[in-house]
Amino acid sequence: MSAFSQERLMQVLLAPQVSEKATYVADKNEQVIFIVAPDATKPEVKAAVELLFKVQVESVQISNLKGKVKRFGHVMGKRRDLKKAYVCLKPGQEINFAEGGAA
Numbered sequence: 761m762s763a764f765s766q767e768r769l770m771q772v773l774l775a776p777q778v779s780e781k782a783t784y785v786a787d788k789n790e791q792v793i794f795i796v797a798p799d800a801t802k803p804e805v806k807a808a809v810e811l812l813f814k815v816q817v818e819s820v821q822i823s824n825l826k827g828k829v830k831r832f833g834h835v836m837g838k839r840r841d842l843k844k845a846y847v848c849l850k851p852g853q854e855i856n857f858a859e860g861g862a863a
Contacts, residue, residue, distance in 0.1 A: 770808075776794055777794060792846075798843050815849055821846040
């Protein structure tokens with residue numbers, strides 16, 4: 761974990777994804793979904809989750825989402841691209857966002 765600076769790890773995770781699908785995935789696969797920095801890597805995400813939430817991470821899958829093209833009147837615009845990380849926790853580990861930390 762010393763390969764990454766602590767400042768960088770604090771900037772990797774932007775927000776947890778809280779939605780019906782995220783809750784379903786969390787219950788079914790013991791995974792937690794985070795929106796991460798566009799240049800984040802799997803090892804950085806793993807180190808950041810372990811540092812911030814004091815849990816053990818088994819694996820990380822990353823998904824790049826392209827922003828939708830939208831119209832604002834007659835002007836075409838585009839939403840920003842997102843990068844999501846699906847973090848699989850080791851058995852018995854849990855992150856509870858309702859309480860604001862590791863359980």
